[in-house]
Structures are given as structure tokens and as C-alpha cells.
Amino acid sequence: MSDDKIKDALRMMPYGFYAFTTKDGDDVNAMVVNWVSQMSYAPRLLAVGIQKSCYSRGLLAVGGGFGLNLFLQADSDAIMGITSGRAKKPEKMDAADYTAAPETGVPVLANSAAxxxxxxxxIVDVGGDHDIIVGEAINADVMKEAAPPDVLSLTELGWSYAG
Ligand SMILES: Cc1cc2nc3c(=O)[nH]c(=O)nc-3n(C[C@H](O)[C@H](O)[C@H](O)COP(=O)(O)O)c2cc1C
Incomplete structure (x- = not known):
């Protein structure tokens, strides 16, 4: 515990851990995210908090697409190659193994579960260092069916992006 109780409380929130994928023309990217939630049933909307300064944010535009890739805990290695940003690791996507999603062309990483x-x-500027990217789910696939406790989350990695 620290003397910043807001930080302590925010870090107690459980989060998933996903690959967020984007595309603009021939340029594709994948980054790790945890600030993700479904926001509406009808239509099925998802919201993702995305840093204003990251490379992926530059690839996003209203009307464009994004992908969320889920992984089994047992396949955590499959997401580790994209934890660095493009600025630090420009060749990140050259080394990544992925296919193009059918509707939007965004990357679907090898070994993802869904x-x-x-x-x-x-794209909502909430006045902070992240924007809220709202997207309507238009397609999905489940390659490895699993219950939520078996899906990769920050809890078992012991990592934190909050506070
Ligand atoms: C555990 C963890 C969770 C993260 N969650 C988010 C997130 O939800 N939103 C976000 O914008 N960045 C998040 N990041 C930071 C981005 O992954 C990081 O800024 C990345 O370098 C951006 O990649 P890009 O510049 O290639 O787009 C997280 C990082 C880690 C290690």
C-alpha cells in the first residue's frame, strides 16, 4: 500500500489483457491493452482507453476498424512480442505472426483464443491522456473456447496499468 489511496484502489480493479489491433492502408499495428469494456447490448459497443501519444492511436479514425484479440492464460507467450511500442520497436509487426480479419483487415494474432x-x-476526447475509442462489434470468431478464468488477464501476470 502507498499513501496514494486512489492509486491503490484503482490498482485493485481486475482487468483483462488483450491485443488491440489497427490498420491504415498497408500499415498494421498491435498493442497490449487492459482498459476495455462492453458498453451497450444493442448495438454491441465496446470502449477502449487508448493513449493519445501511442502509434496505434494515429491509425484510428471514425469509420475505421479495430480488433481485440483474447488469449488463453496458457498462450501468454503469444502476446509478449507486442508489449513494446512501435517507437521503441519499429520492427514489431515484422516479427509478429498474424492473419487479416475478414471485415476490417486488422491483424488477428496467431494463437489468440478469440x-x-x-x-x-x-473517438471521445475525455480531457485526459487517453481517448475513449468506441466501436461496434461487427464480427468475431472463437478459435479456442474458454471460460473467463482461463482467459489471460493482468491478475495472473501480476502486471498493472492503472492508478
Ligand atoms: C499491462 C499493460 C497494459 C496496458 N494497457 C493499455 C491500455 O489499456 N491503453 C493504452 O493506451 N495503453 C496501454 N498500455 C500501454 C501500451 O501498450 C503502450 O503504450 C504501447 O507502447 C503502445 O503501442 P504502439 O505505440 O505500438 O501503439 C499497456 C501496457 C501494459 C504493459
Missing amino acids: YIECKVTQ
């Missing part, structure tokens, strides 16, 4: 393709419906 993916959800979304069409960007809104």
Missing part, C-alpha cells in the same frame, strides 16, 4: 472486430463509431 477475436472481435469493431467498426469505430466514436
Whole structure:
């Protein structure tokens, strides 16, 4: 515990851990994210908090697409190659193993358990260092069916992106 109780409380929130994938023309990218949630049933909207300064943010535009890739805990190695940003690791996607999602063309990483393709419906500047990217789920596939406790999350990695 620290003397910053807001930070301590925010770090107690459990989070998933996903690959967020984007595309603009021939340029594709994948980054790790945990600030993700479904926001509506009808239509099925997802919201993702994305850093204003990251490379992926530059590839996003309203009407464009993004993908969320879920992994089994047993396949955590499959996401580790994309934990660095493009600025630090420009060759990140050259080394990545992926296919193109059918509707949007965004990367689906090899060994992911499921993916959800979304069409960007809104990009909301909430006045902070991250924007909220809202997307409508337009396609998905489940390659390795699993219950939530078996899906990769920050809890078992012991990592944190909050506070
Ligand atoms: C555990 C963890 C969780 C993260 N979650 C998010 C997130 O939800 N949103 C975000 O914008 N960045 C998140 N990041 C940071 C990005 O992954 C990082 O800024 C990355 O370098 C961006 O990649 P890019 O520049 O290639 O787009 C997280 C990083 C880690 C290690």
C-alpha cells in the first residue's frame, strides 16, 4: 500500500489483457491493452482507453476498424512480442505472426483464443491522456473456447496499468 489511496484502489480493479489491433492502408499495428469494456447490448459497443501519444492511436479514425484479440492464460507467450511500442520497436509487426480479419483487415494474432472486430463509431476526447475509442462489434470468431478464468488477464501476470 502507498499513501496514494486512489492509486491503490484503482490498482485493485481486475482487468483483462488483450491485443488491440489497427490498420491504415498497408500499415498494421498491435498493442497490449487492459482498459476495455462492453458498453451497450444493442448495438454491441465496446470502449477502449487508448493513449493519445501511442502509434496505434494515429491509425484510428471514425469509420475505421479495430480488433481485440483474447488469449488463453496458457498462450501468454503469444502476446509478449507486442508489449513494446512501435517507437521503441519499429520492427514489431515484422516479427509478429498474424492473419487479416475478414471485415476490417486488422491483424488477428496467431494463437489468440478469440477475436472481435469493431467498426469505430466514436473517438471521445475525455480531457485526459487517453481517448475513449468506441466501436461496434461487427464480427468475431472463437478459435479456442474458454471460460473467463482461463482467459489471460493482468491478475495472473501480476502486471498493472492503472492508478
Ligand atoms: C499491462 C499493460 C497494459 C496496458 N494497457 C493499455 C491500455 O489499456 N491503453 C493504452 O493506451 N495503453 C496501454 N498500455 C500501454 C501500451 O501498450 C503502450 O503504450 C504501447 O507502447 C503502445 O503501442 P504502439 O505505440 O505500438 O501503439 C499497456 C501496457 C501494459 C504493459
